[in-house]
Amino acid sequence: MPTIKTVAFIGLGVMGYPMAGHLAKQGLTTRVYNRTASKAEAWVNDYGGSAHPTPRDAASGADLVLLCVGNDDDVRDVTTGENGVLHAMGNGSFLVDHTTASADLALELDAACRERGVAFIDAPVSGGQQGAENGALTVMCGGQQAHFDTVEPLLAHYARAVTLMGGASSGQLTKMVNQICIAGLVQGLAEGLHFAEQAGLDQQRVIDVVSKGAAGSWQMENRHKTMIADEYEHGFAVDWMRKDLAICLAQARRFDATLPTTALVDQFYADVQRQGGGRWDTSSLLKRLRKAQ
Structure with missing residues (x-):
């Protein structure tokens, strides 16, 4: 397998930075680019490597280029x-796109990479952030x-699971x-906590009980405390979730897949945006229910 010693990372947001x-x-020579140059300079101060003025400059001489930006147009x-x-x-170089983007874009990039002899992996x-x-x-x-097989060991430096799902x-x-x-x-978690509150139950004690059974989930474990405290200035933003759900719903229409709950929750997130919560964490669905009282 090719040896990868020099990497370029494009996009140093809350995910890309760490x-x-x-x-x-891990000792890899790391070249970075970020649209806001000061963020790239701060990264170099924290980790070493080098900051570059354009993505093209950062990629020059890199064996592997990784992307983590906002949407299809950014990619x-x-x-x-x-x-x-x-x-x-x-x-013979490699391009890995960690952006959550459309399937069409992945196919488009794969074709563009093939023309240049570059290997492509879409890898959302x-x-x-945690x-x-x-x-x-x-x-x-x-x-x-x-x-x-070539890039998996490098992606494993920031992952607990790296899985090839297909082409x-x-x-x-x-x-x-x-x-x-x-x-x-x-x-579901938002509605459950809302119901518990309206019923006069101790929400934390409720979660302590139900999280041990079939209702338990990552969201319940990691988000219930801030939801109970009505704190949402953290985590994955509603604006980004709506971007992702729009991709899901558009793809579902092509497959003739029915996603009624997804479509409904997407509109609930639109309500949160109208409340001024576009940058709130996605768990702010509970705030929408509290406002509806």
């Missing part, structure tokens, strides 16, 4: 745009087995399943 840090801590800008990484990547992640910081993300990959776009399709499931779970 993910790139884990790579640098296109940093890959095939005027200063995109593909203009600098050489034959789950686990949130998972990124603790190196405990779940990574869902789409691409060729041989390419996956190109399979990672993105699996991430859609993840977001569909989360939408229903968070709404």
